[in-house]
Amino acid sequence: MEKAKISPGQMAALIFLFEMGTALVVSLGLDAEKDAWIAILLGTAGGLALLGLYASLYRRYPDLPLTSYAIEILGKWIGWPLGLLYALFFIYGAARDMRDGADLLITSVLDQTPLVAIGALMMLTIGYVLHKGIEVLARTAQIYFAVMVVLGVLSNLLLIVSGVIDVDRLLPVLEKGWGPVLDTTLTQSFEFPFAEMICFTMLFPYLSRPGKGIRWSFVALFASGLVLSFSMAMNIAVLGVDIASRSTFPLLTTISLVNIKEFIQRLDVFVVMTLIIGDFFKVAIFYYVAVLGISGLFRIGDYRKLVYPVGLIIYCLSLIIAANFAEHIEEGNLALSSVFLLFGVFLPLLLWIVAFVRQRSLA
């Protein structure tokens, strides 16, 4: 741990940007077709419950990150390897998101630029910020939170003005019943991006005002769930569910339809900026908590020594993680319902139960 403090507002901004991440631009929950937005809302509910679990663990160990209280709870012999697994998971998460962002960028705008170049630039920037410390990242988040809000409000306004929204396309609601919606929630929209909140169990100890900080975290998570759900509903209302679900980035296609009198058009850059900002924070947070975990586990005093080595690992991993975009997505879907579920839900739940039982037996 470094000596740093994050204010509740900064934490909220970090959480919001983290949740927007790549989730905002990809076809999230579209397996539930027209009802994707419901699946996302249900996912949000799950995410809030999960955050409750993390918060409860945090209240029990207000000064320790996940990788350290795992040792406290399970003992050295099980806790330490588990912490290491978590560190590896965070590295994997960072690499996945790095690849997500870079691939999306290439497909959408920079079609000739190699992955290697985009990844290197992104990684160097993030590494530099993390070298400066978590407080710098948190302050950056506040600024970009404002940028995101402006972009979001402006895009929606322009979509409304250009008259491309047809709410009828969202009807009928629940045409095929709750089955597909629940299925999508469980396999997709709950894990991504809500179970990824596990990263923040590493960051909560930095909160300057724990009580308020946790409350704001809930608000930020809820707000980001609403925004994700709303923007997906918007995509479907603009494109229709066929085109939306075929599209690699529904949001990009949606915004490209803005055309006000042949004059205000081609606003793709809004979405590309959103993508870059979101991906930046998502990778940065995964990356930071990985570094934090490793420095704690191996008792390395200054975490900064690890920033560039771990960065290099993430960078290389992001390049070799999959041979092509299709494989990457396929792997992602598999990982979501296995790895992310295990590390985001089951293991924290196990920790919580063990901690609870041990406290009971001690009392």
Add this chain to the structure above:
Amino acid sequence: MLRKGNVKIRRLGLPGLALLGLIFLSGCWDYRELNELSLAMAIGIDKDAKTGDYRVTFQIVNSKEIAGRNATGAVAPVAVFTESGETVFEAVRKVALKGSRRISLQHLRDLVIGERLAREGVKELFDLLERDHESRLTTRVYIARGTDAETLLKTLTPIDEIPANAILGKIQLAESTVGENYEVQLVEAIHGIYRKNAGLAISGIKLTGPETTGRKRANLMHTDPPAALKVAGMAVMKNGKLVGWLNRNETRGVAWINNKLKSTIVNLKCEPKGKIAVETYGSATKLKADVRDDRPVIRIIIKQTGKVGEANCPVDLTKSDEIKKLEQQWEAITVHEVKQAVKLAKRLNSDILGFGEAVQRDRPKAWKAMEKEWGELFRTCKAEVTVETVLLRTGMTTKSSMTNK
């Protein structure tokens, strides 16, 4: 130790970073300068009758002729190239070879499909335009009526120098002043073409006059150019194939039902003789679906407002009774025209009116049973039309000048 490292970084790292900056900051990887690009304004797709290949035509701006000062007036404002290929993409790439620059699809406004290809089916055409990251779903789609897209795109137009813009302008004008045609964007076309048992109406453009004249700048030396492009009704598509045409006087009802009508002129009769022209300000249409005796019933609800544009008869427009009478007549004409459009759509057996979607929206459970047989059900479904009209104003005069005669 850390200090020492820092010094080292400063001594070696900073110049290194500066050098790195030279590589990364000097420009984009994907940069394409404007003088290396050809801006395609319109794309036309036909089918080669002999080989079955796609023939792709691009209308490319001759930027020197368009950008004011350097215009010579001697060269055509656009260059039009055609090439064929087994896939649309292949043909697109080959077309570029006829010019000397890479073709950019970013400003593509019009997609014109030749009638013969449209009759054979257009389902294969749209993947490229949906997949490519440069093209946009706002591109408008047209059918070249009675000709091929190539011929159409090679015709020069007066006033709007770039024919692609002229085509778009004509359609938009038709949409906003007479309500006879409406523009169909790629996104709507894709929606209508791939949805099962759905139909789609696409504006048609035809060429009048000798095509060989239309290709030369000399065509524009006439006050009324002998070869001209004209808006020509709407093509009715079903399952991606052209099945028939609606003529000018038949398209307005379709526009009404699809909520595309913005403004139009309706002529009302006047006692004892003469006509009154009413201009529609705005019109909003809603479709509601019911199911009665297992049969779909569509309610078409139209609300419109307008004003009197011309009154060539002795009518006292200061009286609200007279206005009411006119409103009733106006309503009756609208109902008749809308019903006519329904009849036409049924005859062509293509659900260009969005009835299927209305049923799916309002009666999702019944739709499940109807979905498969919708092709048949559409022909037998009932349509009820309600029209509400409000005549808001009578213009700059009240009584007609003929009132006293």
